[in-house]
Amino acid sequence: MSDAQSVEADGSASEEVPLSGADIEPDEEKPLVVENLRKTFGGIVAVDDVSFDVEAGTITGLIGPNGAGKSTTFNCITGALKPDSGTVRFQGEDITGLRPDVVANRGLVRTFQIARALDEMTVLENLMLSPKAQLGEKMWRSVFPVARGEVIAQEKELREQVWETLEFFEIDHLAEEYAGNLSGGQQKLLEMSRAMMTEPDMLLLDEPMAGVNPTLEEKLLERIHDLREQGYTFLLVEHDMDVIMENCERVIVMHQGTVLADGTPAEIRADEQVIEAYLGENI
């Protein structure tokens, strides 16, 4: 019979070694912990032994030159890709390799992964159909009078939640507009609204400012800060270096599949390796 734990000659267990995986105490302070993540595509090592964590209630930036492995890392975290090795822990639980919808249900939501806005539907309809808003799913319940009352009450609650969300993102005036008619920035606000309807704890935003005009960008950033103050956690991939430096308390820099630097914006700006990786770019 073998025992993983080593036993001293006198029979007592040797000094306790922390075990990996589920035995580690959930770390409330760090909802997301990525350890030794690796993902290859054929001969290409897209993500090579990447480890980092994200502290609760922060906006953490993930940057790096094109091809650095940011999207692949995001995809491995949210379940769109299965990593070759390594672990992803969310709120103390191992979520490595779980399906994207399962990950989202746990409260880790990636904006681009929420089914894109349905262009043929209005903004209001898009929100009513968000993942956690599926009240009609258990149709049989409405057969019973009491349950029907419950469904109606839930629908009323859902409607209120939808309007609150639309007002929060200041797109309530667009409620009856077809999603396909919205500007790039308005679509981003809709995407964020849809993400919030799923009641997440943490949001992974992949270039939320791309194609957004400065006014709406400002609005989107304000909302992100408001939500962060309410306790939401953000991991933000963004190409616009100023946005990252001005809005993130912590920045993780990836380069050629690895984590090159991890620190405050000031530390990142002063990091020789980062400067070299971004040679010619203004950081």
Ligand code: ADP
């Ligand atoms: P980033 O998002 O930082 O620009 P990616 O994660 O998209 O970087 O890509 C990292 C590396 O992995 C690149 O060399 C890219 O060409 C490669 N890669 C990404 N996805 C695939 C894929 N599905 N098949 C093959 N190679 C891929």
Ligand code: MG
């Ligand atoms: Mg990318």
